[in-house]
Amino acid sequence: MKELHHPAIENVALEHMFQALSDPVRTEIVNRLATMTEATCTMLNAGRPKSSMSHHYRVLRDSGLIRTRIKGTMHINTLRRAELDLRFPGLLDAVLGAIGVNAGKEAEDEAKGGGA
Amino acid sequence: MKELHHPAIENVALEHMFQALSDPVRTEIVNRLATMTEATCTMLNAGRPKSSMSHHYRVLRDSGLIRTRIKGTMHINTLRRAELDLRFPGLLDAVLGAIGVNAGKEAEDEAKGGGA
DNA sequence: CCTAACGTTCGCTTGTATTCGAACAATAGA
DNA sequence: TCTATTGTTCGAATACAAGCGAACGTTAGG
Numbered sequence: 001m002k003e004l005h006h007p008a009i010e011n012v013a014l015e016h017m018f019q020a021l022s023d024p025v026r027t028e029i030v031n032r033l034a035t036m037t038e039a040t041c042t043m044l045n046a047g048r049p050k051s052s053m054s055h056h057y058r059v060l061r062d063s064g065l066i067r068t069r070i071k072g073t074m075h076i077n078t079l080r081r082a083e084l085d086l087r088f089p090g091l092l093d094a095v096l097g098a099i100g101v102n103a104g105k106e107a108e109d110e111a112k113g114g115g116a
Numbered sequence: 117m118k119e120l121h122h123p124a125i126e127n128v129a130l131e132h133m134f135q136a137l138s139d140p141v142r143t144e145i146v147n148r149l150a151t152m153t154e155a156t157c158t159m160l161n162a163g164r165p166k167s168s169m170s171h172h173y174r175v176l177r178d179s180g181l182i183r184t185r186i187k188g189t190m191h192i193n194t195l196r197r198a199e200l201d202l203r204f205p206g207l208l209d210a211v212l213g214a215i216g217v218n219a220g221k222e223a224e225d226e227a228k229g230g231g232a
Numbered sequence: 233c234c235t236a237a238c239g240t241t242c243g244c245t246t247g248t249a250t251t252c253g254a255a256c257a258a259t260a261g262a
Numbered sequence: 263t264c265t266a267t268t269g270t271t272c273g274a275a276t277a278c279a280a281g282c283g284a285a286c287g288t289t290a291g292g
């Protein structure tokens with residue numbers, strides 16, 4: 001079993017978290033994980049090549065935002081909610097809320113023809 | 117009077133904000149502004165060359181996090197707290213709290229010799 | 233053992249950020 | 263007007279991140 005690396009919660013750096021969240025592909029992953037609680041990589045690959053997505057999972061893992069556990073041939077991803085809430089109280093909830101707001105706005109923009 | 121550009125609050129994108137916050141120099145600026153309410157650029161330049169710092173102010177401005185108003189020869193920076201709280205309720209407070217936690221941790225690490 | 237499925241890792245290209253000196257613009261004061 | 267001060271802008275070097283095909287490793291099933 002090939003273990004993947006996850007930083008200890010005390011070593012999670014705020015800057016790395018923000019960096020991880022600065023890419024729309026990754027905020028979308030985080031957003032989905034927030035509602036689905038867990039998901040395999042293929043469930044989250046939106047038609048994109050897997051090498052690209054694997055890169056994003058790694059960034060999210062290294063930043064401390066998600067945890068990936070291996071079951072059979074597939075990798076199951078979850079948000080590290082409880083741990084993160086201990087480390088940075090209230091932050092993840094606020095971020096998830098904002099991602100939701102942002103996602104809503106993007107949908108609006110698209111409806112107005114701004115996203116096409 | 118040379119006006120600087122600030123995005124309208126509706127056009128502030130979450131990803132840009134996170135990107136702006138992904139650099140320790142900038143989180144420090146934000147952290148200081150959170151306690152000082154306002155500060156000129158020289159007050160925030162920690163011995164670094166001003167062209168570098170000016171770049172960071174610009175990133176923070178473009179991301180929507182700070183506002184710079186010009187008074188005489190100096191530029192006075194403030195956080196766009198109220199506006200941001202309307203756009204992403206609770207986010208900025210959580211971020212400021214986290215930056216504080218992070219800053220505290222870094223001070224600890226340094227005391228332990230990890231930061232040298 | 234052989235093959236298919238799931239993701240990671242490698243190597244490369246392209247694009248974007250950071251850094252900093254030097255030149256510039258705007259204001260204040262002598 | 264001349265000079266000092268405050269910050270921005272330009273330009274170039276360097277470093278970092280995204281994207282993707284191809285090769286690889288691991289597990290499941292035949």
